[in-house]
Amino acid sequence: MATRLIVNQRMQDVDAAPDTPLLYILSNNLELQGPRFGCGLAQCGSCSVLLDGVEIRSCVTPLSAVAGKSVTTLEGLPALYAQQKKLASAPELHPLQQAVIDEQALQCGYCYNGQIIKGAELLSKNPQPSVEQIRTAMNGHLCRCGTYPRMIKAIQRASRAIAGGGR
Ligand code: FES
Numbered sequence: 001m002a003t004r005l006i007v008n009q010r011m012q013d014v015d016a017a018p019d020t021p022l023l024y025i026l027s028n029n030l031e032l033q034g035p036r037f038g039c040g041l042a043q044c045g046s047c048s049v050l051l052d053g054v055e056i057r058s059c060v061t062p063l064s065a066v067a068g069k070s071v072t073t074l075e076g077l078p079a080l081y082a083q084q085k086k087l088a089s090a091p092e093l094h095p096l097q098q099a100v101i102d103e104q105a106l107q108c109g110y111c112y113n114g115q116i117i118k119g120a121e122l123l124s125k126n127p128q129p130s131v132e133q134i135r136t137a138m139n140g141h142l143c144r145c146g147t148y149p150r151m152i153k154a155i156q157r158a159s160r161a162i163a164g165g166g167r
């Protein structure tokens, strides 16, 4: 029997074994390229998505755990932001995605998905986080290129943009 879930605000019926990792469903069945396979052990964050607004590691989350719930991937962040801010339409990029570009925060970009998902979750709950709060929130996201200081700047930049009503 198919499992029904909502992915990026669209209903999806997925025909797969209930213990299939959500990451495989998103990548293989739904062809979403945002979440990435890194460690497969919930250690790096590259596979992160939002489940009902809360960051989870999709590599260790079975399909059965998300039945009837709302999953947001990197691709759906601008629309989720528009929904949260009650904007008439979704911006092309979430403010944090734009800030990462403006700060040139990343190098190889492999961690991009997880860092953006986690940063967006943080900003939705705490639009003006302190540096310490940013460090604490981002702690579980590994970046082999060591971009952590630039990501902090990007999150601060996005925070200012959001405070200014930025899109
Ligand atoms: S691939 Fe899921 S946390 Fe590393």
Ligand code: FES
Residues within 6 Å of the ligand: 106, 107, 108, 109, 110, 111, 112, 142, 143, 144, 145, 146, 147
């Ligand atoms: S930018 Fe290379 S892993 Fe983070």
